[in-house]
Amino acid sequence: MSNTDNTSIHEFDFSLICEYFSSTERQGPGSPEVTLKALSFIDNLRAESRIVDLGCGTGGQTMVLAQNAPGQITGIDLFPDFIRLFNQNAEKLNLQERVKGEVGSMDNLSFQEEELDLIWSEGAIYNIGFVRGLTEWRKFLKTGGYVAVTEASWFTDERPEEIERFWMDAYPEIDTIPNKVTQMQKAGYVPVASFILPENCWTENYHVPQVAVQEAFLKKYAGNKMAEEFIGFQRYEAELYSKYKAYYGYVFYIGKKI
Ligand SMILES: C[S@@+](CC[C@H](N)C(=O)[O-])C[C@H]1O[C@@H](n2cnc3c(N)ncnc32)[C@H](O)[C@@H]1O
Structure with missing residues (x-):
């Protein structure tokens, strides 16, 4: 297969993923x-x-932030x-004066040094x-500013091989909560709080809404191997979570720059 073919398949892949998650x-x-719980640890806004x-994705968490904290949000x-x-x-929530979305990459931010009071990132720093994220973003925060991120983390020192293999392949930087807290401290933040996201964040709010989208997708893209594989992977991920949720999950880490 030529490079051109590879590129177009890659692009189709992205647009497929975007279409899926836009729903x-x-x-x-x-x-x-x-x-809101993470926001409760942040003062001086x-x-x-x-x-x-x-x-930020389509902004589910951003709109909650905007409705519950003062400030200009990008x-x-x-x-x-x-x-x-x-x-x-x-716009639907009439927040457009304070909340603006921009296309950009988290590894190439154009903020001034010490410009920001708070850096938020749910399910995305990976x-x-x-x-790398904590280290590179720090310079954009004012002294006393906060970072609040969610990150995949192990709950135990050891776990079954199937789930260990899955994560080593997907995101080898997954680590235990004490190790993540240490990394946050070493990156120049006071670790203010860390807490595990409850199960409903994965089930009710993430996996369950995908079920109908998956069925509609498989109908729309019937016979499309890439779409079928993508849905297969999403379903596999959800099954793994229900099987191994005692061993891993997302954790909110909140740190303060000193
Ligand atoms: C798992 S989603 C989380 C979205 C949202 N924060 C939420 O919790 O619903 C990860 C997001 O990171 C975005 N993303 C991936 N790479 C990125 C990058 N280099 N810079 C900015 N965003 C990126 C994706 O487009 C996606 O919206």
Whole structure:
């Protein structure tokens, strides 16, 4: 297969994933309650505060933040389709004066040093890695500013081989909670809080809404191998979670720059 063919398949892959996740309110595990719990650890936000949500997707968590915290919020995501929906969602909620979505990459941010009061990122820092993200983003925060991210984490020191293999392949930077907290401290933050996202963030809010989307997708793309494989993988991920949820999950890590 030529490079050109590879490129077009890759692009189709992305647009397929975007189409799939554009149909769900969230593109990762989470809930309004958890976003609010994380927000409760953050003080000193004011109307002039500058907040960014990196890997914001269509903005499920950003809108919760905006409705419960003062400040100007910029959502950044790599995918223009997500940002278009993000801005539509902000408008629907009449938040467009304070909440703006922009296409951009979390590894190439153009903020000024010490410009930001809060960096938020739910289910997205893994795209560049926890340690790299925390380290590179720190300079954009004011002293006393906060970072709040969710990250896949192990709950135990040891786990069954099937789930260990899955994660070593998907995201080898997954680690235990104490190790992640240490990494946050080493990256120059005071670890203010960490807590495990409850199960409903994965089930009710993430896997369950995908079931209808998967059926519609398989109908629309009947016979399309790539679409079928993609849905197969999403279903496999959901099965693994229900089988091994005692061993891993998402954890919110909140840190303060000193
Ligand atoms: C699992 S989704 C989480 C979305 C949303 N924060 C949520 O919790 O529903 C990960 C998001 O990261 C975005 N993303 C991937 N790589 C990125 C990058 N380099 N810069 C910015 N966003 C990125 C994806 O487009 C996607 O919206």
